[in-house]
Amino acid sequence: MVRQVQAQARIPAVSAALHRADRPLWTCAVGGTGNDTALDPETRFRIGSVTKTFTAVLTMQCRDDGLLDLDDPLSRHLDLPAHGELTVRRLLSHTAGLQREPYGDVWDTLRAPDTDQLLADLAKAERVLPPGRRYHYSNLGMALLGHLVGTLRGGTWAEVLAERVLTPLGLTATTVEPGRRAATGFLVDAYSDEAHPEPATDFGAVGPAAQLWSTAGDMARWAAFLADPAALDAAGRVLSPATLEEMRWPVTVTDETLWGGGFGLGLILVPQGKRIMHVGHDGAMPGFLAAVYGRRGGDGTAGAMGAAVLGSAGTAGELFDLPHRLLAAAAEHDPAEVTPWRPGPPAPPEIRGLLGRWWGEGFEYVFSWHDGALRARGADDPPGKPPAVFAPLPDRPDVYRTVSGREVGELLRLTRDETGRVIRMHWATYRFTRTQETFDRYDFRTS
Known part of the structure; x- marks a missing residue:
């Protein structure tokens, strides 16, 4: 060449x-x-x-x-x-x-x-x-x-x-x-x-x-x-x-x-x-x-x-x-060698209950724990799109800062019930729930 x-x-x-x-x-x-x-x-x-x-x-x-x-x-x-x-x-x-x-x-x-x-x-x-x-x-x-x-x-x-x-x-x-x-x-x-x-x-x-x-x-x-x-x-x-x-x-x-x-x-x-x-x-x-x-x-x-x-x-x-x-x-x-995946430590106890699928603004998201950090990505995101990554705020329990990806800089706040289970989240002030809801909280699954 x-x-x-x-x-x-x-x-x-x-x-x-x-x-x-x-x-x-x-x-x-x-x-x-x-x-x-x-x-x-x-x-x-x-x-x-x-x-x-x-x-x-x-x-x-x-x-x-x-x-x-x-x-x-x-x-x-x-x-x-x-x-x-x-x-x-x-x-x-x-x-x-x-x-x-x-x-x-x-x-x-x-x-x-x-x-x-x-x-x-x-x-x-x-x-x-x-x-x-x-x-x-x-x-x-x-x-x-x-x-x-x-x-x-x-x-x-x-x-x-x-x-x-x-x-x-x-x-x-x-x-x-x-x-x-x-x-x-x-x-x-x-x-x-x-x-x-x-x-x-x-x-x-x-x-x-x-x-x-x-x-x-x-x-x-x-x-x-x-x-x-x-x-x-x-x-x-x-x-x-x-x-x-x-x-x-x-x-x-x-x-x-x-x-x-x-x-x-x-x-x-x-x-x-x-x-x-x-x-x-x-x-x-x-x-x-x-x-x-x-x-x-x-x-x-x-x-x-x-x-x-x-x-x-x-x-x-x-x-x-x-x-x-x-x-x-x-x-x-002459591509770089692919790094093998290896099992890692489990998610912290306070994180495990929120992992999985959530709905916000009518769209589905998947929250997961990888490489020692909480992550989120749209359920329909293409494989190459970077996830949002969160870091905990030491002085604010159940509050995380988005450090990269979608909504970088914004807060993720967790809300728990009396048993400690995470029942909803607010990300960049938008409500996230386990089921798809309208903005006035109409639940399609239970209607």
Whole structure:
């Protein structure tokens, strides 16, 4: 598959990698670097906007450490000449309405502003849409978040990135500079086989949006972290699984009529059908394209499953689909082993009496005890639909909090008779009974 894309899309160099918890890292490199270094899995490519996922993680670290709130306006933390009312959450999800690039024709000059210039020119930058109106991609917005992270941590964005993400996760080949093992980026002529080298660029203060270089192996590992952080960072040193789950929740779609992709908090979300989601980002810089995605859900999906494809041509759009195809092929043709079911301990005595079938709002539900937790699912739910999961409230007997699935966050309250038997429940304030009843308690079974 990698060789076909390299040949058909005419990419001077392609490096691909697939990471999963149950297999060694798989890599494939095809072509040549365009310089005097050999192409191999250690060759670095520019990853462009995949950089934004790192800046997003750094921002969420600041939130988790109490340094900011996602709904804080930028002006609460930065002295800005304009647009200080825009919130961190809106910038992360590209719904702030801020113009795409810094002020000026940076793609003509290829001279990115330094931090002082970026901030000085901010008053000239437009807010092209009202905040929250719709998705509008903004490199400028992500650059401001990078500056915010550095300010809150007392260093530069690059210093904070190395200390708080790259080193803990062992991403030793991911750097702000290309290094000695970098491929040359090209524009391949549309009507001949000539490849024109693209100029080297340093994105200065816009670096948090697009500066990084990396290998396919590092990026496959990063994609696996975004999809399954507990497998690669069990101690949560970089970010907790709950925070990554928050980042993966869709905030906006990128097309109002074709819901084939969306944005969470700094992450692109690409549904694959059958409750499978690919999460990551694409990147494009002069002479380079990158696509980096982790896989969640679906039969055959292994833990910590991520794929990265990096290429040294700026025009080979076929590259963007390849990591999705690699992930799907791996899950289909080399599926993860099925974990055997084994008997577990019984449900606690206070739970046993409520297990089984209940009716609410005219629909039937099944409450059960699995993996040490109370669960509920609709009697007609398809097999792949996640159940609701409940956790007891220690200070409130017979009251549970829905921690995932349907009605997450809502309370489940049990009502018992004088013998201690559960005779009804209220979930999100809706009454649940053992028989089907109307809202005025007409019982079909006893009528």
